Amino acid sequence: MKAIVHDTYGSSDVLELRDIDKPSPGEGDVLVRVHAAAVDAGVWHLMTGLPYLLRLMGYGLRAPKVRVRGREVAGRVEAVGAGVTQFRPGDEVFGICEGSFAEYASAPEDRFVPKPANLTLEQAAAVPMSALTALQALRDAGRLQPGQKVLIIGAAGGVGTFAVQLAKAFGAEVTGVCSTTKTDLVRSIGADDVIDYTREDVTDGTRHYDLVVDTAGNRPLSRLRRALAPRGTLVIVGGEGGGRWFGGTDRVLRAVMLSPFVRHTLRGLVSVERHEDLQTLRELIEAGKVAPVIGATYPLSEAPEAIRYLQEGNARGKVVITV
Template sequence: MKAVAHDTYGSAEVLELRDVPEPVAGDGEVLVRVRAAGVDAGVWHLMTGLPYLLRLMGYGLRAPKVPVRGREVAGRVEAVGAGVTRFRPGDEVFGFCEGAFAEYATAREDRFVTRPANLSAEQAAAVPLSAVTALQALRDRGRVRAGQRVLVIGAAGGVGTFAVQLGKAFGARVTGVCSTTKTDLVRALGADEVLDYTREDYADGSRAFDLVVDTAGNAPLARLRRALNPRGTLVLVGGEGGGRWLGGTDRVLRAMLLSPFVRQRLCGLFSAERVQDLASLRELIEAGSVTPVVDRTYRLGELPEAIRYLRESGACGKVVITM
């Protein structure tokens, strides 16, 4: 089968479209013919091996242990292994796997849920990592409640577009922060207020939020705290920038160390790939409360171009690979 793989860490040029053996569904596993695969920020980090902390976490010190990237997938079940009871060949599913940038991928059956009928495969592939991250940021770490004022920084991005919609679904008053060209999109997602960060400062003291969700990953903690009310909550979703060893995770660590000494709650989020959260999101999607935003689609062999676009241009919503 065709897959995009890499044997060394580096820029997008290390990725190659090549023939690799087709995987086989083992006991309790499902073989999926990939229809679409989401491209998230983690793809770039695992491709480059940066920050180095990732390598120490088991992804491979000198070279990637798993050559095929991609963890968000939507496709059709082709075969099932022994003991699988939830799916059968022909079912349309979406969820988490290892090696989604390929024609076929396998994972345990408990990593998938049935694709909502109101989503295309491309839309479904945009959901798993980004939407689950947004859900955990608001519901679990942010403890969002109806009537609260919520600020979403990076509201037009992969996680941000879901965070805006989920905030509204939970009954909050949502303010989105984005660049000039993306304000219409964020407003269309349901944001009560949209701030263009090139013209307005969300931390100028004129507003105080109960919850700030920072998906952009580079604002100083002191600035973010100025946007919070005295007992508000800050949730840092990942992080960008920083050094080659820790990247943006150092900001998360500093927030967690500071939190016990201030009245505000300062939290970091390292999201978990929980299929039960994906099932909850499916219900919201089927109800029309949440709709994935797909900026662009690329073919499998165009994955390097897709990663460069996501990294350099800042997508509106998600970038998706189609087969």
């Protein structure tokens, strides 16, 4: 089968389209014929091996343990392993796996749920990781309540577009932060207010929010806290910068250490791949409360260009790779 493979860490130049063996489903596994996959920030980190902390966490010290990139996937079940009860060949599914930038991918059955009836497979591929992260940031880490004021920083990105819609679905008053060219998009997905960060500083202390969700940002904690209500909560989702060893994780660690000593609640999010959360997202999508935003699509052979496009900050919503 065709797959995007890399044997060493580096820029997108290390990625190659190759023929490799088709995976076989083990016991409890589902083999999916991939129709589409999506690019998230984690793809870049796993490709480059940065920050180095990632390598120490078991992804491979000198070379990647998993050679095929991609984690978000949608497609049709090709075959099932022994003990699988939820799916059968031909079912359309979406979910999370290792190595979705390929013609076939395999994962345990609890990593998949049926594709929402009102989405195409391309749209469904844009959902799993980013929407799950947004859900857990708002509901679990942020403990969002109806009527609260929420600020989503990075509202036009993959996680941000889902966070805006989910916060509205949960009954919040939502303000999104993005660049000039993306304000119309953020407004169109339900934000009550949109702030162009190139013209206004949302952390100048003049506006305050019950919950601030910072997606892959790099603003200092001291400035982010200026945007919080007296008992407000800050949730940091990812982050960039911070050096080659720790990347954005150093900001998360500082937030967790500072939180017990201030009135604000400061948290970092480590998302968990829960089957029940994928099912929750499916139900919200089918109810018309959430929809993926796809800003660009690329064929499998152009996956390196898709990753570069995302990393350069050009994307609106999700970048999808069709197979």
